[in-house]
Amino acid sequence: MNALLDIRDLRKSYGSTEVIRGISLALARGECYGLLGPNGAGKTTTLRLCLGLTDPDGGTITLAGLPVPRAAREARLRLGVVPQMDSLDPDFTVTENLVVYGRYFGLADRTVRARVPELLEFAGLGSKAQAPIQSLSGGMKRRLSLARALVNDPDIVFLDEPTTGLDPQARHLIWERLKQLLGQGKTLLLTTHFMDEAERLCDRLSVMDAGRIVASGSPRELIDDHIEPEVVEVYGDGAAEWGEAVGRRLSERCERAGETVFCYTRGARPLMQDLESRGDLKYLHRPANLEDVFLKLTGRDLRD
């Protein structure tokens, strides 16, 4: 098996709660694989298990051909990680962060210093080489974390919610960079709860909920396999009553969330005709997307 990362039937409990309940997946070289799930689904725990930071209660992990956790330290030589929370070293400048981090991989200062301009250029931090960490914005720190993850020129990079908490400009810049990495042949394992991020970047993804994988495939396959292709959203006064009386009858599936009714269907014509003839309800007709799949599979309840 040529998978860079191969997970079989992974299990992990904290106390009496099983937070990872039998996860299997394999990453091929050069692909971007997404783990998609609401808060608490077990995404970070899965990554920590793959890094050997915590021991599984069952299952096997092979990373870059090595068994984890037994040979995790050696496996991490070929790996880059962008953790969910930035862990840049506040005692150092931007450049020192990269050089000191390179040392942990056994890289000579000379080697890393030669790569620093390229890494900072990639991260859009070319002018910040000597800046202290405290002076960086959230987006800059995130990008420096990404640069740090590349210091050892890894084969595979783990990214734990790389764009959570960033503004749209910063998110787009990160996405651009991740596409560049894929272009260079790197393999990415990405966790996110942003559908647009997953849809844009991932070749394949798994939707996780409560420690299980509930669906896997390419974004297109997931949409085709799990959901009706068209959605009509209806909102405003009277939407709920309309949903009960008409929406439910004219669509395959009809859900209500607060004041909005979502009608999923294979043909929206009858729904649209009804709404146009009434004229008093606001509505939106759009193709189904990954978010619809996600909500169908993981429910609309809040997760904290």
Added chain:
Amino acid sequence: MRIPRRKDWRLPRVSIRFVHVWRRNFLVWRKLAFTSVLGNLADPMMYMLGLGFGLGALMPEVNGTRYIVFLAAGTVAYSTMNSATFEALYSAFSRMQIQKTWEAIMIAPLDLDDIVLAEALWAATKATLSGCAILVIIWVLGLSYSALTLWIIPIAFLAGLTFACLALVMNAISPSYDFFLYYFTLVMTPMTLLCGVFFPVEQLPATLQAVSVALPLYHAIALVRPLVAGTIPGAPLLHAAVLIAYGVAGF
């Protein structure tokens, strides 16, 4: 993050790359070296000079030496202990909990064993510097010119390592900084007072003397004091062995 407690008692497995964690701490220290050395020196210096000259003037000789010489030897050991403990408690804790430095290192190809070893050696290094600083003052003040005092340098490193390991154990079981205060009031202060930093252990009642002999600081002082006086300590291997035993148990 906490230092996770291992379920099993396997021996630590260490990668040679642990050196770079030590180097990280050294690099940070170098940036602040001047203030750091000053801070390390000021407190033990004031004790040593204040008590040494102040009390010393009132006293006849202690164990055949001037009081300040007696105290200076105790201060070397005390300063070593304090410096190692402080580094391995507060500084290491902040690197672990607050700055997430350890977390960053553990996603690189290094394990917790590597970090703990590096932290222990780093704290021992700082302790050695503190011990040496006092040693320099001993030389400058002309309290001792014996070449044997050079032996104090490796002894300070060994004692520093011992106290660092003990403090790292404390670090692993503490939920917050506040906990360290217990270690200082319940362990460090009694140790300082019982082990003969300020006065000979023989002044204490027999039971307290017995406690003292069991404590690592007693053995550190037993090694340092004769060297300052210019004689070779009795049973040096025994004293060193006790320090090593405490250190190994801690690690």
